[in-house]
Amino acid sequence: MTPDQLLTAPDTALPTLRGAVAGLPSYVPGRRSAGADIAALASNESHYEPLPAAITAVAEAAGRMNRYPDMAAVELRERIARHLGVTAGEVAVGPGSVGVLQQIITGLCDAGDEVIFAWRSFEAYPILVELAGARPIRIPLDHVEGHDLDAMAAAVTERTRVILLCTPNNPTGVPISHDRIEAFLGAVRSDILVVIDEAYVEYAEAGSGPDSLALYREYPNVCILRTFSKAYGLAGLRVGYAVAAPAIAEGLRRTALPFSVSALAQKAAVASLDAREEMEARVAAVRQERSRMAAQLEAQGWKLQPSQGNFLWIRAGEDLLSRLMNAFDAAGVMVRAYRGDGVRITVADAASNDRVLRLLEAHAA
Structure with missing residues (x-):
């Protein structure tokens, strides 16, 4: 032919x-x-x-948007680390917490692995899991619209790689107490990454949910997931972050789409933390x-x-x-x-x- x-x-x-x-x-x-x-x-x-300081930071950065952003997001990671009392090596950023979660699933799950989460919870959970070729394990909420941690622990198998705990839970608003998560962590294998998704943590009353940083320091298999989209008002710029053990955080940075967090988003997030x-x-x-x-x-x-x-x-x-x-x-x-x-x-x-x-x-x- x-x-x-x-x-x-x-x-x-x-x-x-x-x-x-x-x-x-x-x-x-x-x-x-x-x-x-x-x-x-x-x-x-x-x-x-948006916070006035964030608007000012974006306006100043806009004149340089012909340049690629800092792919390592060094300034932002260092500012987050200072805010939380961790090191920059324990921080990974991405386009919103959902972007970081995709990095987590991609970095930890092979085809056929399992990810456990409550249901109903954040709608992106099963989508990201299935996209990675992993298997979503949905555990029904309990009678008070919260996580049934006993049922979640019972659902663990040899293929379980990640467990997602959303607190306060989206869409029900119910938090998970510190003591309950601590007991749960003691009951599951240490090679399972337990992600504490705290997209709405700033709105929670003190003591209603976990002290996630204390849990992270005690249990190296804990990963904290947060965002600037909600309380900080940067939903349109897409920037979130995870705190995890250095080896995990490094893996999350490797799985990130290059330059996925814009320079404007990075500057706005730093300014927003400074205007806490x-x-x-x-x-x-x-x-x-x-x-x-x-x-x-x-x-x-x-x-x-x-x-x-x-x-x-x-x-x-x-x-x-x-x-x-x-x-x-x-x-x-x-x-x-x-x-x-x-x-x-x-x-x-x-x-x-x-x-x-x-x-x-x-x-x-």
């Missing part, structure tokens, strides 16, 4: 995706707002604008609104578990969920529905929160 004939020959086959990719569930992001009258309460974003007191004042206001909303919803007759995130969770079956989502949509309030399970509502400014309270009062049992 001549070259011209090869170019014009009909295709007999097309490239195909890996089976693991073709069968992946799609990650469902929170819906975006479209209009000034829409309350965007679906993605757990901070309703505040201002961030904490904003978080305190969100906590106050969370408590106000929870008290009023419970007075209306809604049954809630105490949330330690910047959101509230209402358990709802299909019928109730459909009615609520229709009502929210009609009212211009965007919340996050989990089919068959419930609805998650981000805590925002008082006016938006009042819209939620009025709507739910009209639909209370």
